[in-house]
Amino acid sequence: xxxxxxxKRGEEVESRHIGHVAVVxxxxxxxxxxxxxxxxxFPRSAMKPFQAIPVxxxxxxxxxxxxxxxxxxxxxxxxxEERHRARAQSILERTGQTAAxxxxxxxxxxxxxxxxxxxxxxxxxxxxxxxxxxKHAGMxxxxxxxxxxxEGYERPEHPVQQRILETVCDMTxxxxxxxxxGVDGCNVPAHRIPLRNLALGFAQMADPVSIGDKxxxxxxxxxxxAMIAVPEMVAGKNRFCTDLMRAFNGRLAGKxxxxxxxxxxxxxxxxxxxxxxxxxxxxALYATVMEVLRQLGLDREEPEAFRSLxxxxxxxxxxxxxxxxxxxxxxxxLKRSD
Amino acid sequence: xxxxxxxKRGEEVESRHIGHVAVVxxxxxxxxxxxxxxxxxFPRSAMKPFQAIPVxxxxxxxxxxxxxxxxxxxxxxxxxEERHRARAQSILERTGQTAAxxxxxxxxxxxxxxxxxxxxxxxxxxxxxxxxxxKHAGMxxxxxxxxxxxEGYERPEHPVQQRILETVCDMTxxxxxxxxxGVDGCNVPAHRIPLRNLALGFAQMADPVSIGDKxxxxxxxxxxxAMIAVPEMVAGKNRFCTDLMRAFNGRLAGKxxxxxxxxxxxxxxxxxxxxxxxxxxxxALYATVMEVLRQLGLDREEPEAFRSLxxxxxxxxxxxxxxxxxxxxxxxxLKRSD
Numbered sequence: 001x002x003x004x005x006x007x008k009r010g011e012e013v014e015s016r017h018i019g020h021v022a023v024v025x026x027x028x029x030x031x032x033x034x035x036x037x038x039x040x041x042f043p044r045s046a047m048k049p050f051q052a053i054p055v056x057x058x059x060x061x062x063x064x065x066x067x068x069x070x071x072x073x074x075x076x077x078x079x080x081e082e083r084h085r086a087r088a089q090s091i092l093e094r095t096g097q098t099a100a101x102x103x104x105x106x107x108x109x110x111x112x113x114x115x116x117x118x119x120x121x122x123x124x125x126x127x128x129x130x131x132x133x134x135k136h137a138g139m140x141x142x143x144x145x146x147x148x149x150x151e152g153y154e155r156p157e158h159p160v161q162q163r164i165l166e167t168v169c170d171m172t173x174x175x176x177x178x179x180x181x182g183v184d185g186c187n188v189p190a191h192r193i194p195l196r197n198l199a200l201g202f203a204q205m206a207d208p209v210s211i212g213d214k215x216x217x218x219x220x221x222x223x224x225x226a227m228i229a230v231p232e233m234v235a236g237k238n239r240f241c242t243d244l245m246r247a248f249n250g251r252l253a254g255k256x257x258x259x260x261x262x263x264x265x266x267x268x269x270x271x272x273x274x275x276x277x278x279x280x281x282x283x284a285l286y287a288t289v290m291e292v293l294r295q296l297g298l299d300r301e302e303p304e305a306f307r308s309l310x311x312x313x314x315x316x317x318x319x320x321x322x323x324x325x326x327x328x329x330x331x332x333x334l335k336r337s338d
Numbered sequence: 339x340x341x342x343x344x345x346k347r348g349e350e351v352e353s354r355h356i357g358h359v360a361v362v363x364x365x366x367x368x369x370x371x372x373x374x375x376x377x378x379x380f381p382r383s384a385m386k387p388f389q390a391i392p393v394x395x396x397x398x399x400x401x402x403x404x405x406x407x408x409x410x411x412x413x414x415x416x417x418x419e420e421r422h423r424a425r426a427q428s429i430l431e432r433t434g435q436t437a438a439x440x441x442x443x444x445x446x447x448x449x450x451x452x453x454x455x456x457x458x459x460x461x462x463x464x465x466x467x468x469x470x471x472x473k474h475a476g477m478x479x480x481x482x483x484x485x486x487x488x489e490g491y492e493r494p495e496h497p498v499q500q501r502i503l504e505t506v507c508d509m510t511x512x513x514x515x516x517x518x519x520g521v522d523g524c525n526v527p528a529h530r531i532p533l534r535n536l537a538l539g540f541a542q543m544a545d546p547v548s549i550g551d552k553x554x555x556x557x558x559x560x561x562x563x564a565m566i567a568v569p570e571m572v573a574g575k576n577r578f579c580t581d582l583m584r585a586f587n588g589r590l591a592g593k594x595x596x597x598x599x600x601x602x603x604x605x606x607x608x609x610x611x612x613x614x615x616x617x618x619x620x621x622a623l624y625a626t627v628m629e630v631l632r633q634l635g636l637d638r639e640e641p642e643a644f645r646s647l648x649x650x651x652x653x654x655x656x657x658x659x660x661x662x663x664x665x666x667x668x669x670x671x672l673k674r675s676d
Contacts, residue, residue, distance in 0.1 A: 001339060007597070007618060010520030012530050014380050015597050015618035018356070042352050105658030119457040130658060182348030183663040192350050259345070259353050279617040280345060280353035320443030320468060325521040 002331075004034065004277070005284035007317065009326040017284035019260075019277040021292055021334065024199035026207035026270050028173055030337040032296070037196045037337070041276045042182065044190055046257030048075040048135050049223055050171045050201055054163040055138040056219035060145035064094040071226035072233035073134030077256060079236030080109025080129045087233070088133035089126075095137075095144040102127035103154035104136045104186040111237055132186040134233075139164075139188070154188045156181065161189050170216070171204055172197040185258060195274050198263055202272030205253060206265035224265060227253045240286045240312055247305040248298075260285040266296075283328055286312040291330035340669075342372065342615070343622035345655065347664040355622035357598075357615040359630055359672065362537035364545035364608050366511055368675040370634070375534045375675070379614045380520065382528055384595030386413040386473050387561055388509045388539055392501040393476040394557035398483035402432040409564035410571035411472030415594060417574030418447025418467045425571065426471035427464075433475075433482040440465035441492035442474045442524040449575055470524035472571075477502075477526070492526045494519065499527055508554070509542055510535035523596060533612050536601055540610030543591060544603035562603060565591045578624045578650055585643040586636075598623040604634075621666055624650040629668035 003016035020035035030037055052074040055061050061071060070091055078084035092099065106129045109115045117123070127133055139160050143150040146159070153160040169176050174193045184190035204211055205224045211217040227234050231245035234255065244254045244264075253265040260277035262285055273292055277284045290306075290313035293299070299306040317326030341354035358373035368375055390412040393399050399409060408429055416422035430437065444467045447453045455461070465471055477498050481488040484497070491498040507514050512531045522528035542549055543562045549555040565572050569583035572593065582592045582602075591603040598615035600623055611630055615622045628644075628651035631637070637644040655664030 008520075009380055009528060009530075010518075012378070012380070012518050012520055014520070014530075015616060017617050040350070042347055042350070103659070105660070107658050116457050119454050120460070122458070180348075180350050182346075182350055182352070183657060183661065185657050185663070187657050187659060187661060190347060192347075278353060279355050279619055279622075281617055281619055284617075319521060319523050319525050320445050321441070321525060322443070323521065323525060325523070 001035070004332045005287050005328060005330050007283075007326065007328050009317065014326065017277055017279060017281060019275065019284065019288060019332075020195050021288065021332065022196035022199040022274045023292070023296070023334070024196055024203050024272050026200075026203040026210040026272070028200045028203075030196055031271065032334040033337050034332045034334055035278070039195045039276060040192050041195045041198060041261060041274075042190050042192045042257075042259065043198045043261050043263065043274075044184060044257035044259060045077040045132070046198065046255050046261045046263040046274075047168060047191065048077070049205060049227065049253070049255055050168050051135060051164050052138055052223050053167045053171070053216060053219045054142050054160075056222055057215045058142045058145055058163075060138070060141040063145050064091065064141050066091065066141075068226040068229045069233045071223055072230040074138035075223060075227055075255060076134045076234045077131040078134060078233065079111035079114060079239060080131060081111050081114045081236050084134070084233065084236060085126070085128040088128045088137050091134070091137040092140060095141045097140055097144065097150060099127050101140055101150050102130075102133065102136050103188070104130040104132045106130050113237070130186060136186065156189045165189070165191065168193070170213075172201040195276055198261075199272040199274035202263040202265045202274065203270065204272070206267045206272055207270030224253050224267070227255075243309060243312070247308045248302060249305065251302065254289070256285070262289050264289065283315065287315060287328050287330040288332060291332060292334060295334045339373065342670045343625050343666060343668050345621075345664065345666050347655065352664065355615055355617060355619060357613065357622065357626060357670075358533050359626065359670065360534040360537040360612045361630070361634070361672070362534055362541050362610050364538070364541040364548040364610070366538045368534055369609065370672040371675050372670045372672055373616075376532045377614060378518075378530050379533045379536060379599060380528050380530045380595075380597065381536045381599050381601065381612075382522060382595035382597060383415040383470070384536065384593045384599045384601040384612075385506060385529065386415070387543060387565065387591070387593055388506050389473060389502050390476055390561050391505045391509070391554060391557045392480050392498075394560055395553045396480045396483055396501075398476075398479040401483045402429065402479050404429065404479075406564040406567045407571045409561055410568040412476035413561060413565055413593060414472045414572045415469040416472060416571065417449035417452060417577060418469060419449050419452050419574050422472070422571070422574065423464070423466040426466045426475050429472070429475040430478060433479045435478055435482065435488060437465050439478055439488050440468075440471065440474050441526070442468040442470045444468050451575070468524060474524065494527045503527070503529065506531070508551075510539040533614055536599070537610040537612035540601040540603045540612065541608065542610070544605045544610055545608030562591050562605070565593075581647060581650070585646045586640060587643065589640070592627070594623070600624075600627050602627065621653065625653060625666050625668040626670060629670060630672060633672045
């Protein structure tokens, strides 16, 4: 298999990443591909925009006065900055629940500054620190609103997860019997679908008029708009998702997933893009995403936005004292699908 | 290319790593292989045992009273624990130099406990924190002992690096014109050689009687013994190099390199093993090394040692709350070389 991304040290190749890309329109037509666009893939957190749909369609979002920042946080793999922790707590408190109900576990904030602050001040860890705390708060909100016991909302048989499974199948046009699953890092089911189906989900976000079910269509529009309106709630400081949405200013919505998955909605063209790095390494992911955008012409259509993200496109490898010693280079060539 | 390691979530494959293995005897015969045993590879820190040879052959090790722990630290990618920092400083001070001469840069200690302590107490960063500080102290020691200006010892044209290049060529039987180079993370030249030549270097460490040059032979014996005698100086707490050498108690010497490279000397059989994960991801490296040892029969020959390293062989993937949700499984099958 040909490399998708090469890592160079000086003039020589040091490491190589292989991977897969699918570009799809909202009718599910495969437009462009690299590698295996059918690759069965755990999108992990790249599913979050779809997992948030029942929060809106159930009425929980209205009941608990969720604004754009709240909904964006429901789709987030956030940095664990103070603003993210506080908002996750606020959503949960509006539902009358406490952190004790959250099943996401916890970890050090991803943002280095917040991480060091937490260690320095000995701030106590809560589940709000989990990069998934917004998603979990949304799941709890849905259960509470519908009068379900939120306890155990993370289990596959709980109505919260059943609704999400149905939504994922609908948004990605994947028959239920083709969806397998494992447990995600935050203890909820992680579904596995072909990569092109993930791209279709993002195409439906990009072009929601194609969604027949009106409440779902409105929910998708509201969620995508929320992500784009408050991108700092979807990730945070120095994070690709936030920087991408900010740079393309309403045109693109993007979401990362663990093990190097990415989904993008291009609202101008009404297409969805999905990327999976075979080995799960994030350093190859954003470089690939940027190269896909370039080959789709976004460097010419939005030169300023594209240029502002150059450090994600061909990241410089630096030595410990900051000297440039290498480069991460995407080398894929999108092929038009038949 | 077939995967070398698969990462499973539940019963399904989530990610795959490809890679390369060479098993070589001290005559340079390729015994076993996987992937491409000739792959041009930057061994990075897996070269450190060879880079330390001139410290001994020059007489610097004797002049500055370097004991086993000092020499082990010269071969280390250490954790930045207090014991590592203190010893790097001690070596350097014995040469009459200060940290100002060190070109390695610095970074947070790799050991999480030391890392948190440094942040909590606001301890000032010095180059001693660099995982390469022992190697750099050894380089400086050689220059000082030989009356060379240590300033600029990191540059390829400095005699320190010229001696190392010659040593690398000799130990790995690589003609000088076949060695290309880039700059390492710690600013010294990083040489690039075929993977099987790296394995040969480790085979010569395993079976040094084959080394014609007596002072080099003695230096190799002394360095290998030092690594094995004080393995906690080669890496540190909860590190594979340290745990491997401790478990196999004199039989194996092992050294990791950045971008997922590993070299092992099996002193009982007199063979060398080299591994490179194509994508540079460390999680696939130790699993591969353990599986190679298993296929070479070390699980039967040293069952207790092998069993004590089980968590490196098939690491469990855990959710944020510690639930086992997947597994990292080496799936390579060594092939006998013709």
